Amino acid sequence: MKYEDITVSGSISISGSFNVPNHVSSVLADQATGSLYFDTTDKLFKVFQSGAGAINVASQPFTPSPAAQPVNIEYLVVAGGGGGGSMGGGGGGGYLSGSLSSIASGTSITVTIGAGGSGQVVQGGATPNNGSNSSLASTAGTSFTTVTATAGGKGGGSSSATAQAPGDGGSGGGGAGLDTSGPGASGTAGQGFDGGDGIAHGTRGSGGGGGGAGEAGADGVDITTGGDGGDGKQSSITGTTTYYAGGGGGGSYLYQGTGNSSAAGQGGATGGQSNNGSSPNATANTGGGAGSGGFRSDGWQAGSGAGGSGVVILAYDATKVSATGGTITTRSHDSYKVHTFTTSGTLTVSDPT
DSSP states (O other): OEEEEOOOOSOOOOOSOEEEOOEESSOOTTOOTTOEEEETTTTEEEEEEESOOOOOOOOEEEOOOOOOOOEEEEEEEEOOOOOOOSSSOOOOOOEEEEEEEEEOTTOEEEEEOOOOOOOOOSTTSOOOOOOOOEEEEEEESSOOOOEEEOOOOOOOEEETTEEEOOOOSSSOOOOOOSSSOOOOOOOOTTTOOOOOOOEEETTEEEOOOOOOSSSOOOOOOBTTBOOOBOOOEEEOTTSSOEEEOOOOOOOBSOOOSSOOOOBOSSSSOOOSOSTTSOOOOOOTTTTOOOOOOOBOTTSOBOOOOOOOOOEEEEEEOTTTOEEEOSEEEEOTTTOOEEEEESSOEEEEEEOOO
């Protein structure tokens, strides 16, 4: 009777399928040649080489199923933009992009989408508001540091003839320009830029543009021209290049003529350009800051727009994991799965299918 020891070192990677011979716990006289058994004395698995060979049983099939490897998940997190003030444009929501590393099957990620801030309704009425934060947080499985994009700052407003300060945020709101040269608010490093300054001309003036994720808002210019909102920032995470988190345009005391304020920021609403001096809302799920309505020909401040709500987008290699949650598309150039969240929800990661 002969046998040989099998010694394994390092690691073994197995794919496909193979047969494991019928195995026993000790050597028998009638053991089939090639059978696998465990030597309880030597504490080794061994293969029977020769003997009576009276037993002839079919080998048992074994198909390995290797565990899914942890995968990196790309992300874009954009917060809600700030509302427009009576003069200052709203700041764009904070913009964060990067990659979550070593996310394993079983991980559950909570996605929170920030709302856009409301705009100032009328002079002396409700003041504008900052937007709300957007975030990612792991609730089960592999943990990671919570990713939080800071809400966009509100534009500078007014209550009667008293200027009100703009809000700090992911990007800062533009300064009010009514009887004061109010400074623009501060953005958050790595997420956005400052708002532009408001410019005073006696008891009149123009507001600064809201900061964007790509650049600061421009200062107010003169009585008829508010500052442009800062440009947003581009992302191609979905496979299509898109701007997010632009700043809203600053309003002016006089809305007439061609010198009205405008928003350079791609997500920001345009301020003070319609016939009645009102400003539309920023586009939803872009994190854009809203523009200011400026003032109407009767001397009253027009309604300003609301900031755009935020968005969260996640993308990953679908050969390594699969997931549910949000609206799912496929990125054309590399077949990555893309999950877009326009409302709060959960991304649940599982083994590849």
